[in-house]
Amino acid sequence: MDLGLGGKKAIICASSRGLGRGCAEALAEAGCAIVLNGRNEAVLAETRAAIESRFGVPVQTVAADVSTPQGQEALLAACPDPDILVNNNGGPPRRDYSELDRAALLEGAIQNFVTPVELIQAVVPRMKERGFGRIVNITSLSVKMPIEGLDLSSGARAGLTAFLAGVCRQLAPHGITVNNLLPGKMDTDRLKGGFERTAVQTGKPVDDIRAQQAAEIPARRFGNATEFGQTCAFLCSVHAGYITGQNILMDGGLYPAAF
Structure with missing residues (x-):
């Protein structure tokens, strides 16, 4: 499918690896000029060369x-x-809510709430001028379903979701859509790090933990960055102009709900 994005310009935050890289690759495949972002220059250079x-x-x-x-x-x-x-x-590292001090709370809010709002404020005026804009926020399944130790991440991302629920309706008349992608258990370094922590805590082999968690997902597997990125690219396409203010779960059916 031609997504109608040839020649469009895309900024993808935190995109040198993982889900961000998956989004960058899918948008590049659709013909977008890409701006990659990350903190490790060597990893960024490798990702740039590959794309x-x-x-x-x-x-x-x-x-x-x-x-x-x-x-x-x-x-x-x-x-x-x-x-x-x-x-x-x-997102902030896994920590029990009782261990979070004011500095940690503020840092989590800045990373997962304040930053995306600031960037949206910065890019929307030019999008309005052109009558076209696509904003996709990568949040988390934890916005809808609590995950132990991720209370700060969940709260900040849920706050962003509620904040943008009104904003997206203001932007819709200008051809700008705002949607959220909610990844569940995706096969990324962050997920692997969780397996390793659990292995240390329980003494179980990492492979056993991985197999057990995959078996709990109705799809019986973890998601991957490629399929995640392709979903992001579709939301950015000309075909998705009538989709806005939505929270798209990508969790293999893990969240048990009809609506």
């Missing part, structure tokens, strides 16, 4: 912490007028 070689589209890299004003300025200097913004950022 340029495979898809032949222009790729820029911005090595910066997107949750800082300086990082956002660098990202927007590389692409002042993106057609597409994919908000993504690592």
Whole structure:
């Protein structure tokens, strides 16, 4: 399917690896010029080379912490007028709520609530001028279903979801859509790190933990960055202009609900 994105410009935050990279690759395949972001210059360079070689589209890299004003300025200097913004950022590490002090709470809110709002504020004016814009926020299954130890991440991302529920209706008349992708258990480094922590805590082999958790998912497997990215690219396409304010679960059926 032609997504109608040839020549569009896309900023994808935290995109040197994992789900962000999956989104970058899918948008590059659709013909977008890509701005990659991450903190590790070597990993960014490898991802840039792979995308340029495979898809032949222009790729820029911005090595910066997107949750800082300086990082956002660098990202927007590389692409002042993106057609597409994919908000993504690592969540706070797993910690019991009782262990969170004020500094940790504020940092979590900045990473997963304040930062995407600030970037949306920055890119929307030019999107309005063009009458086209696509904003996709990578949040989490934990917005809908509690996950032990991720209370801070869940709260910040749920706050972002509620905040943008009204904003997206203001932007819809201008041809701008705002949607959220909620990954469940995806086969990423973060998930693997969770297996390793559980192995240390329980003494069970990592492979056994992985198999047990996969068996709990109706699809009987973990998701992957490629299928996640392709879903993101569709939400950014010309065909998805009538989809806005939606929370798209990608969890293999793990969340048990009819609606």
